[in-house]
Amino acid sequence: MFRIFKRKEDKFQKLIERQAELAFEGMKLLVKYLETSSAEVAEQLSFMEKEADEVRRILIDELNHTFITPFDREDIFTLSRSIDDVIDYADTTVVEMTILNVKSTSYMQRIATLLRDAAYEIWQAVIRLPKNPSVSIDHAQRAKALENRVEAVYREAVAALFSGPEDIHHVVEMLKLREVYRHLSNAADRGDEAANIIADIVVKKT
Numbered sequence: 471m472f473r474i475f476k477r478k479e480d481k482f483q484k485l486i487e488r489q490a491e492l493a494f495e496g497m498k499l500l501v502k503y504l505e506t507s508s509a510e511v512a513e514q515l516s517f518m519e520k521e522a523d524e525v526r527r528i529l530i531d532e533l534n535h536t537f538i539t540p541f542d543r544e545d546i547f548t549l550s551r552s553i554d555d556v557i558d559y560a561d562t563t564v565v566e567m568t569i570l571n572v573k574s575t576s577y578m579q580r581i582a583t584l585l586r587d588a589a590y591e592i593w594q595a596v597i598r599l600p601k602n603p604s605v606s607i608d609h610a611q612r613a614k615a616l617e618n619r620v621e622a623v624y625r626e627a628v629a630a631l632f633s634g635p636e637d638i639h640h641v642v643e644m645l646k647l648r649e650v651y652r653h654l655s656n657a658a659d660r661g662d663e664a665a666n667i668i669a670d671i672v673v674k675k676t
């Protein structure tokens with residue numbers, strides 16, 4: 471009986487780990503897209519986002535049919551959702567750039583690089599949860615620090631938008647860029663939320 475429960479616990483851990491890994495890989499693709507504007511990279515990111523959605527659907531299905539979970543059911547659900555939102559916003563950033571015909575800026579590239587590094591820390595925090603919770607906390611704190619840096623660059627980017635010429639063409643471009651920056655900022659918010667949930671899980675486990 472213990473082995474059955476253990477397999478269930480391992481299943482949830484592996485699904486969350488896979489979600490976090492896909493979020494990290496998705497952020498790597500976002501960085502690459504902002505450097506290259508490659509349609510192929512955009513397609514790879516879209517495919518990865520769909521794969522991440524499928525992993526989340528499997529996790530929710532398992533959650534609905536499992537009594538024993540490695541940690542609080544609500545924490546599993548919200549952590550899964552937050553991590554999934556990270557790659558969702560990476561994908562929608564590219565979609566918005568394509569629809570609005572927005573070119574990459576140095577601010578976008580800086581933010582995406584920080585988001586990629588934060589996603590890596592979230593992934594590592596999830597991996598360390600079962601056996602090394604204190605190490606998991608360390609990674610979560612690093613992720614939060616990186617997310618704070620994202621917000622600083624975001625504010626810098628928005629301020630720069632309002633320093634341009636006062637004509638209708640600039641206003642239109644400003645609105646487009648601000649929409650893309652907003653998607654990147656939302657990705658940071660979801661990463662910060664994931665880090666907070668990981669910290670809550672560790673507190674409850676210890």
